[in-house]
Amino acid sequence: MEGKKKTGILITLSGGICWGISGCFGQYLFVEKGVTAEWLVTIRLIYAGILLIAMGLILQKNKMWNVFKDKADRKQLLIFSILGMLLCQYTYFAAIEHSNAGTATVLQSLNPLVILVVVCVKEIRHPSKLEVGAIISALLGTFLLSTHGDIHNMSLTGMALFLGLSSAVCAALYNLLSGGLMKKYGVYVVVGFGMLIAGIVMTVLVRPWEYEILWDRETIWAVLGVVVIGTAVAFSLYLKGVSMVGPFMGSLLGSIEPVTAIVVSLVFLGSAFHPIELVGFILVLGTVYVLSFYSGREVKDKEVKKDEAKTL
Template sequence: MHLFFRDRMKGIAMVLVGASLWGISGTVAQALFHREGIHADWLVTVRLLCSGLVLLIWASLNKQKIWAVWRSLRDAGQILCFGLIGLLGVQYTYFISIEAGNATTATLLQYLGPAFITLYVALRLKRWPQRKDVAALALALLGTFLLVTNGSLKGLTVPVPAVVWGLLSALTAAFYTVYPSEMIRRWGSMTTIGWGMLIGGLGMGLFSPPWTIRDAHLSVHSLLLVAFVVLFGTLISFYLYIDSLRYLSPAEVGVLGSAEPLSAAVMSVIWLHHVPGLFEMIGGISIMATVAILSSKKNERKVITVTQKGI
């Protein structure tokens, strides 16, 4: 019993730290965009390339067959689709949303991904959503409205591009959460996400190579912030999140993952002095409650998976 309790506490600590690092990295990215003059496309290229290479090396050292994904045209097509549409799509839309607005709003909007997955499942199975699904979707809509308007009918309190890119990040997050499940079963999460990140980084690098940077001067301070996004906001957080699944169920990890938007909000207040309004906070809580409701369902426990946390 003591060992079981200790393992559960270890798992809870790991997912809370991992999710918090993701949230903090979003705030760090906001500082890079708004204070250091770094552009989102360049940061996406660097983050994906560095993280993908390290994950593949890590997977190889753990005896995973990292080259198995290229043994057939079908497998190659799947991993290319996952990398270019899934991982690059969610990374780019998420960071552009931060660049146009702020990390807290972008992170919370991306948390609408499970609601889109619920709609997708209902359409694919050709069945009406259950009552709990409908309640969660209504809560998600209410939360989104309050988040972007602060409860006012006069207009948005968040820039329109930030809202559009944030919703697109939720859609792409839903896609890359659902799409790679077969690949992860066959090749493992590190190999699948490692190749996805590397491919996404190469794709973004065609438009924004890592050796070119526009309208910004890389200082020691900005390089340290970039290193934090790559090391702590991606690699360490990913490891903690995936390893926590040894001690906790996916549903529990999904609910505890709500520490991500909370940490982004707290860091935004402390570091960037962005204080959300009352209705914005209520909207954020509503969106996180949506994730908790959907994660508690047996049929929806794949909604929050390790693939969603490649971000």
């Protein structure tokens, strides 16, 4: 059992690392190949969507189509595809285009904070002391990332900061809008069709065939890295790992994604990070880890109480 858990941890971490590397492939395409976020997101959504649907058909057979049989679920899937999937993908890669993979991924990882605010408003309650501390830590981390500690000096462009924070909001929407559907139909159905629908919308708006792209070997490998490694491989590894270690541990291990993006963009892409930025990274990622751990413990405690009530 212990060996199985260790294997699950390694598989889950591998999935998170693939997501982190995906953003770095995107950064390479923006800097070295002149690709735009609009073009890359369109290509990723279309081909990754087709890939995930194909994998779903192999694993789930005809159950893949059940989501279209319910009118309310069809509507929810469409809303998720536009407000969740499309906006989440676009703001994330646009943030990379205007900054770098490490910074964009860290800013997007603030999405649990957005979810916390929504939950507090929905439940009409004040945040707990721990949650207030997490909010302050995240705000301070974001401040250090964007100003290097000098309020009169913006180290990030206003557009980069706006897109990074927008990606956090959109990632929160992604999670909030997809939760019920994923429990009912599974990830391959929701993410696969969500990507494909979003990709079709982007294709109409962007018209990717009109872009002049230099299709050399490096471009092909980088696009495959975004589409295959950052989608099919990442999802497959992460979901397999989570099935072995549980969602609570999986959510904590998922924090390897921004760490990977920082390390890869620093070592392989030549991104330069100010020491103060690294402090900001630690504050933001620490906040995400604490919130994930705290919410995960709450869920486990509730499950334990339910089991005890059933026993009684």
